[in-house]
Amino acid sequence: MxxxxxxxxxxxxxxDVGAAARNVALEPGQAQLAAVWGTLSTDWRTKQLEYSWLRAISGTYVPFWQVTQDALDWAMDNNGLHDNALRAKLLSVYKExxxxxxxxxxxxxxxxxxxxxxxxxxxxxxxxxxxxxxxxxxxxxxxxxxxxxxxxxxxxxxxxxxxxxxxxxxxxxxxxxxxxxxxxxxxxxxxxxxxxxxxxxxxxxxxxxxxxxxxxxxxxxxxxx
CATH class of the missing domain: 3.40.50.1000 (HAD superfamily/HAD-like)
Structure with a gap:
């Protein structure tokens, strides 16, 4: 056919979803992120997908941007990153x-x-x-x-x-x-x-x-x- x-x-x-954490980690003053960016990126993507599946199963849809933010919050917490400015930066880069x-x-x-x-x-x-x-x-x-x-x-x-x-x-x-x-x-x-x-x-x-x-x-x- x-x-x-x-x-x-x-x-x-x-x-390239890995580019957000990878590129921000290269910026000056991001030593803490640079040490864990690979794990953070994997955690972020894994939770993003898991949360989308769980919301589909449970019938609790929210826009994917909310899922993406929720997943990042979990990933940052899991990697010991508690920095609102870094969170905002990662989300901004993810949009592009x-x-x-x-x-x-x-x-x-x-x-x-x-x-x-x-x-x-x-x-x-x-x-x-x-x-x-x-x-x-x-x-x-x-x-x-x-x-x-x-x-x-x-x-x-x-x-x-x-x-x-x-x-x-x-x-x-x-x-x-x-x-x-x-x-x-x-x-x-x-x-x-x-x-x-x-x-x-x-x-x-x-x-x-x-x-x-x-x-x-x-x-x-x-x-x-």
Whole structure:
């Protein structure tokens, strides 16, 4: 089946979520953060995802920006960082995460193939607007879809429904890429063609479905279209 629509997760897939703590740790006067930034970054991301799943299960949706703040608060506490100015700085930088190096060229190549290109993300709309603008990739995107519309987080099927509701294409014409194995599994179970972008060489999740392909980054996505 011909691929007509390429859908990308945002955080960790297009945007480098580790950059917030890493870049702030390089600034003058951040010796305490510099000593723990790697652990802090991992804790922050882990809790961000855990809190989104728990809120989906419990039916207690809040915007992803609130989830992101709650996760950072836990991560800072866990790493002995009690600094409101640092908290504000990390959140500010998180709003303007850089894209991974291969992303602009990959999206440009897809655009030249005349396929639909969109983001489908747990992220709040304002978060995504800022991230797309700061990464300079807006010209390549046909839409940015946020779960705010359905008020539940991935991997709920209502989130993946947003793709065909927006583009009116069958699931078999959609290629979905995510760096989150559970997200790729959710999309595969939904019926999308899926790519797991396994940047860290992690083992595959044992879930109800498996991604159709595994890549180390996004650079070869245009070859699949």
């Amino acid at each position: 011909t691929i007509t629509t390429c859908i990308f997760d945002a955080y960790g897939t297009l945007f 995460l850089p894209a991974f190096p291969e992303v602009p060229a990959m999206l440009k190549a897809l655009k030249e193939k005349n396929v639909n290109i969109a983001i489908l993300s747990n992220g709040s709309s304002d978060m995504l607007v800022n991230a797309v603008r700061s990464a300079g990739i807006g010209e390549y995107l046909d839409d940015v879809l946020s779960v705010e519309e359905v008020q539940i987080f991935k991997p709920h099927r209502l989130v993946y429904d947003m793709v065909w509701e927006r583009f009116d294409v069958p699931q078999t014409e959609v290629l979905f890429a995510s760096s989150n194995g559970w997200d790729a599994a959710g999309a595969a179970g939904y019926g999308f063609g899926t790519v797991w972008v396994n940047r860290d060489g992690a083992p595959q999740d044992r879930l109800w479905a498996t991604p159709h392909r595994t890549l180390k980054d996004l650079s070869t996505i245009p070859d699949l279209v």
